[in-house]
Amino acid sequence: MQDILNGDENMSELPGDLLYTKEHEWLRKENDGSVTVGITDHAQSALGDLVYVELPEIDQELDAEGEMAVVESVKAASDVYAPIAGVVVEVNEELSDDPEKINADPYGDGWIVRIQPSADVDDADLMSPDDYQSFLDDLDD
Amino acid sequence: MGLKTPLYDQHLAAGARMVDFGGWDMPVNYGSQKEEHHAVRRDAGMFDVSHMTVVDLGGQRTLDFLRYLLANDVSKLARPGKALYTCMLREDGGIIDDLIVYRLDEGNYRLVVNAATREKDLDWIRRHAQDFGVHVNERSELAMIAVQGPRARERAATLIDAHWREQALALAPFSACYAGEWFVARTGYTGEDGWEILLPAGDAAQTWEALLAAGVAPCGLGARDTLRLEAAMNLYGNDMDESVSPLESGLEWTVAWEPADRDFIGRGALEAQKAAGGLRRFVGLLLEDKGILRGHQRVAVDGAGDGEITSGGYSPTLDRSIALARLPAGAQESAKVDIRGRLAAARVVPTPFVRHGKVRIDV
Structure with a gap:
């Protein structure tokens, strides 16, 4: 996500079972070793109503912090970066018809991709919920 | 921190996301931008456009001056209260700004120009006004609220003193009248019916609150942009600027070629472009x-x-x-x-x- 995202509205609770990036993506470790990725509530709020999502292809290889998807709102287009290197194993096709799922439920129905990581998630440059909250608080200053 | 309109506190209270726009802190959206857009298409919405620059012109030769300064012909304004959309051009035909000119009483005129071009516009207007002995008076003490949508006038009319209400409701498109200290114009930038209301800055906050109470939805610059895009209304700085002429900006309809002996700034360049073709x-x-x-x-x-x-x-x-x-x-x-x-x-x-x-x- 890009610098449009500096702003306010950090009031909502962050899910405690997720990890976060400075680019406002979230990541959930699934039981099968894959990870699910989306954008945070802060990100969707800053972007405004989403109107289009460009998804990657299944089996596409992703570099850590490489461009993975594009989310477009009524205001602007923003890149979504892969929080970890790996291969795309599933994309949320429902976003093609209903991109506003990201606005309505950014941590649930608004997930974007599922990745099979090629590296250890624990070694990736990711933030805990508390660290991400502090990061958001600092953006306000 | 940017400049603040008289409605800044209302925007914050309504939860607006604020952005810099031409040096002003302006609301881009309050909640869902799409909902704000639909409110204007289906019912009524309002925009704080107090950042726009209002300039009053007076003096005996004001009409002559404006017929020279502007590419559209202000002599089309047959009576006080009529309004005209026009470009203000450089000698080479490049667009300095687009604006609306209103004919006021007694040979006075009012221009509403863009906020982001305020300084260069005022410089250009003042420079040429000197030769015509025209007084240039910026009205920065005025606020401006655009109330737009199929039910905008009906909802906003409840705020106008009964003495002037009927006259305001009877305004034809692209016409304006005074309603006490307010200046009510049936103009806009959305493709919908509605008014743009110029009013003393001190009245702005209570008027905004009263419009809210009358069911008019607050709308930000985001919805203003999608509305004007659907209406194919040009945005200065995006769709045209000093590097292009009205002839290549879909604005030839605003250039008054007749009468042929009216000399306006940029006329020679536009005629040459038209003759050369390939636009x-x-x-x-x-x-x-x-x-x-x-x-x-x-x-x-x-x-x-x-x-x-x-x-x-x-x-x-x-x-x-x-x-x-x-x-x-x-x-x-x-x-x-x-x-x-x-x-x-x-x-x-x-x-x-x-x-x-x-x-x-x-x-």
């Missing part, structure tokens, strides 16, 4: 593939070369992506738009896309 076309585009058109994307036209999107985005009314674009002369009715390296099919369509709540193109 670029300013068109509407409808995206036929998936994606969103955005400003500055390249438009490839078979056999004609490349053009560029000047404004693009998502149309909430059409649920499609639309754009305004400047294309090479002789361009075809279909084009390819370069969206992040992917060539997406688009169709040239007549504008406006939407007007008075109705879709005007085949989608």
